[in-house]
Amino acid sequence: MRYGRKASARAAVKALRAFVDGNKWRQRKGRYVPLHYIHGITGVRGYDVIVVGAGPGGSTAALTAAEAGMKVLVLERSRYPAEKNAGGFALSSKAWRDFPFITGLELPSMRKGTQCVAHFLSPPPEMEERFCIASGPSGRMSYPEAREFFTVTMLRREFDRFLADKAEEAGAEVKFTSLVTGLAKDADNIAGVLLEGGDEYRAPVVIGADGVMSQTARLAGLRDKWRPDEVISACAVDYSASRERLDDVVHEANFQAYFGPGMGGNYLMCYADCVHIGGPGVTNSLISRVSRTRIKPARELLETIQAPPVQRLLRAVDAVxxxxxxxxxxxxxxxxxxxxxGGLMLVGDAAGLPEPLWAEGVWQAMYSGRLAAQVAREAIGEDDVSAASLARYLDRLRESPVAREFVGGAQLRRLFEVLGDPRAAGEMTEMMVDLTVNMFMSGQEPKAQTVARAVPILMENLPVLMKLLGIYVPMIQEAGGELPPQLAALGGMGALFGAAGGEEPQR
Ligand SMILES: Cc1cc2nc3c(=O)[nH]c(=O)nc-3n(C[C@H](O)[C@H](O)[C@H](O)COP(=O)(O)OP(=O)(O)OC[C@H]3O[C@@H](n4cnc5c(N)ncnc54)[C@H](O)[C@@H]3O)c2cc1C
Structure with a gap:
């Protein structure tokens, strides 16, 4: 296509737009020409990458893309980062391994976690502490940060603000109060977004980082909604608390969970000056799914909050x-x-990436956001943002540690089904009390009598223990681990006890 000298400006712009939309300009030049440069001439508000959502996934994608020299627009529906996430979260040490820019990060709400505590309670209504495991990080972990701490807990509004600021500092434009309601398309690819109110922005690549209810996924026809077994509703209560008391009482045991017969493993997280208790615990959620009973997350959470050990902790730290x-x-x-x-990649929750046990999803969102931005840079440089070209994003995700978190996912859930069996959980908790506390710490009974009590419990719960083997063994095998033949055979026997069959657990 050629323009005569006398062609009107309007006709030239129209023709240029056609070039841009067909990606012909860059093909003809045979080199990477930032699309925003072309859009600048045509008057269309154009970018190289548009990111929908300024959560951890979106801001990390924007930061990576901006650092690579691309013109980036982030559109966030809220008035400020993490407006919808009132509470806080725990960020695992692997984020410090993978994202050097958070090294040395200090936010007012941060509390480092060098202790994890699992409380095993007696059944309701008593719900008193029966057995407790507290642990520091293992020296056998595969990277240095993991040997030093488990997680750092902090408020989302501080962390998400930090990430959005980083993206802006790198050159990304971040617009708040901008609800994306539509996608612009050219012949085959997504080519931009439409905002509530009618504004339109164009870019060869859109990154959908708009969370669990992703509009971009739906509008692109990738997914209508999650199946009921692919999503969970979680509820939490946040308390303000005394920083000094938390330092004394909790110190660095920032993550604690409560288990017990019929209890779901609700968790308690402590930040610098607040406490967050969340649920439903994974156990009961899974049981409800298998047995098709309805759980009542709020009631279960309330039950845990009312448990005497939790109440004592809340009082001790002046929690309100x-x-x-x-x-x-x-x-x-x-x-x-x-x-x-074509022209679209989903990251974080929009892509369904939280890991299968505790639904940890912030590191996954950041990791996938960075991968998507790297793929965007390559694909735009090659002038090919088609579905086939962007499919390399899925390939890289599959090769990444994000995918490795899913290895054994199905088996892990079975593990919780087994542990959630109220009778077995109750009996085995008491057995652990006998074999540890009563054996080594109390002189109330002859030791032989204490140990002997474990035998009938072991015999009665042998099927449950075999089920556990039937879970662990295939999980190790799926991860490519070597197993001695005897253990592999036992695992096969475990499967016969029903772990792999997914039958309804005993209640
Ligand atoms: C109760 C609870 C506790 C959790 N605890 C932890 C934890 O301790 N550790 C952990 O790692 N994970 C935790 N998670 C999971 C974690 O919150 C998510 O996996 C994580 O937030 C995913 O990040 P994201 O960037 O993909 O999405 P989000 O954080 O959901 O961000 C999406 C952003 O997109 C915006 N948006 C949505 N739609 C539009 C639109 N149409 N237009 C413009 N903007 C839009 C939203 O406002 C939001 O800011 C928890 C989740 C819950 C529910």
């Missing part, structure tokens, strides 16, 4: 409730395939 919130989170036991289309 300040917020109750309920959110959905994707909760899949395998990784989704539907994470990209």
């Amino acid at each position: 409730p300040r917020e109750f919130h309920v959110h959905c989170v994707p909760w899949k036991d395998s990784m989704s395939d539907d994470v990209c289309a």
